[in-house]
Amino acid sequence: MTNNLERLQKVIAQSGVTSRRKAENLILEGKVKVNGKVITTLGTKVTPDDKVEVNGVPLEKEEPVYYLMYKPRGIISSVKDDKGRKVVTDLLSEEIEERLFPIGRLDYDTSGILLLTNDGEFANLLMHPKHKIDKVYVAKIKGLPPKSDLTKIKKGVKSEQDILKAVGYRVLSSDKKAGTTILELTLHEGKNRHVRRMMEALGFPVLKLKRERYGLLTLDGLKPGEYRKLTPKEVKQMRNLAIKIVK
CATH class of the missing domain: 3.10.290.10 (RNA-binding S4 domain)
Structure with a gap:
């Protein structure tokens, strides 16, 4: 017993x-x-x-389920919204009977990978900062930041009471005529409006933001608003990734 x-x-x-x-x-x-x-x-x-x-x-014990969604812009990363706006669970088929909730959040105006589950242990494992799982974003920003500004991203940028940082970045392209830059940013933490606040504090507002990778998972094969079940192998890989990083 x-x-x-x-x-x-x-x-x-x-x-x-x-x-x-x-x-x-x-x-x-x-x-x-x-x-x-x-x-x-x-x-x-x-x-x-x-x-x-x-x-x-x-309590009613449910079998754990795991989904990967391509969250569109203009959708709340929650199961309900007091302002009556559309939430991510509104995109799910009525055939899904489990009570799913998102693992972490993506801003209203941010698109990309969002995981949903009914497994609180799994969610906590992936969300905890100590597990240092890569979350890769692509941001279109206003301006052409010099390297001296971009290096501050890894050191940490102060915004309100927070120190916001990325563990890595790459300049994917620059458009001098339009005055814009596209950056790839890798985060381990996910504070409120993390990327937007960080870049705004440096003087380069984010015009468009998308999360393209979460650990080993990508958006391959999905369009905005679509979702799929994670395979048992993917669930095991994500769990092992978090545990391995902690060890």
Whole structure:
């Protein structure tokens, strides 16, 4: 029986309700019950037979699923929006019954790779900055930045209270006549409007932004608004990539 014990926050995350970190907050806030009893202690372990409720709603164990979406511009990276704007889950077929949520976010005006899942553990593994998974963006910016400015990208640029940086960059092309440059930027973190704020702080506003690669995954074969299931091999590769980098 001991082998079947799992930490409560992990069980909640695996159910697809929320991420593990948010599950921990729900426990501390007294919003989780096990067999009718409120649990507020992190690390509490439960068995598959225990009845777990979150905000009064019993958990229903779902099989984990994983999707890769080509998010178009003008779509919110969320499962709902208080302003009534279209969200990424609106693009999913009604045949998908699992409660999916996006892994991280892409800005409203940013297109590209977005992963969706109901596996909170997997989401947390990929999102945590310590796992240093490459997220590759292509940005069209206003201006023709000299190398002296671009080197600041790797050192870190201050914006509000944040230090924003990329781990690498490449100049893909420059258009002197139009006064624009296309950059490839590789990030490990993903702070709010990271690329846009970083480039704006340097004086080169982003005109267009697309995330083209997430770890080993690309947009090959997809058009904006389309999505596909990750193969078991891809899921394993992404999981192993994060774990390998940490080790």
